[in-house]
Amino acid sequence: SAVISQKPSRDICQRGTSLTIQCQVDSQVTMMFWYRQQPGQSLTLIATANQGSEATYESGFVIDKFPISRPNLTFSTLTVSNMSPEDSSIYLCSVVGSGVAFFGQGTRLTVV
Amino acid sequence: QKEVEQNSGPLSVPEGAIASLNCTYSDRGSQSFFWYRQYSGKSPELIMFIYSNGDKEDGRFTAQLNKASQYVSLLIRDSQPSDSATYLCAVSSASKIIFGSGTRLSIRP
Numbered sequence: 126s127a128v129i130s131q132k133p134s135r136d137i138c139q140r141g142t143s144l145t146i147q148c149q150v151d152s153q154v155t156m157m158f159w160y161r162q163q164p165g166q167s168l169t170l171i172a173t174a175n176q177g178s179e180a181t182y183e184s185g186f187v188i189d190k191f192p193i194s195r196p197n198l199t200f201s202t203l204t205v206s207n208m209s210p211e212d213s214s215i216y217l218c219s220v221v222g223s224g225v226a227f228f229g230q231g232t233r234l235t236v237v
Numbered sequence: 238q239k240e241v242e243q244n245s246g247p248l249s250v251p252e253g254a255i256a257s258l259n260c261t262y263s264d265r266g267s268q269s270f271f272w273y274r275q276y277s278g279k280s281p282e283l284i285m286f287i288y289s290n291g292d293k294e295d296g297r298f299t300a301q302l303n304k305a306s307q308y309v310s311l312l313i314r315d316s317q318p319s320d321s322a323t324y325l326c327a328v329s330s331a332s333k334i335i336f337g338s339g340t341r342l343s344i345r346p
Contacts, residue, residue, distance in 0.1 A: 166338065170334075228282075231279075
């Protein structure tokens with residue numbers, strides 16, 4: 126299984142600002158995934174981060190709001206832009222190894 | 238129709254009994270099926286995966302898959318208080334993994 130380090134683990138941010146979340150994997154992976162888990166809800170896929178190409182966004186998520194970088198095969202960032210209280214959520218980085226999804230410890234974001 | 242559906246619960250089961258968790262999915266082309274456990278405030282952790290029709294057992298856990306009915310289940314035998322958590326069903330479809338809304342399981346002493 127992959128070891129995934131995600132930071133920050135939590136943050137409290139002012140509305141209108143942006144936060145960048147980092148995800149580091151201990152092995153090279155082709156695709157990395159970013160999920161959001163709102164309070165009491167399940168995981169919703171935001172986008173798939175591909176190395177060397179633009180991220181693929183799911184319905185309801187746009188690049189202007191959630192820009193993603195993937196500079197190499199072990200690292201990705203997700204930025205939550207122009208935040209509002211509705212963005213308060215847990216954001217999870219994930220990779221797939223042998224067909225199984227593994228997760229970072231998550232970033233708990235509170236927007237005030 | 239949601240791609241992966243689960244009963245949200247809560248499901249309350251007495252300690253030592255069998256807990257049965259169910260999941261249906263919409264994409265007939267799905268190949269891989271997973272059960273994750275998530276404790277409050279923690280990330281999901283994989284319990285089991287299953288690819289073929291039938292049963293797969295691992296300790297107290299049994300996953301069951303019926304592709305014709307598009308149905309996956311998880312049985313937990315001899316339920317323990319530590320099994321109290323939210324259980325997420327997940328399905329691999331088109332190179333991504335889609336999660337159900339989760340079932341909250343509570344094991345009462």
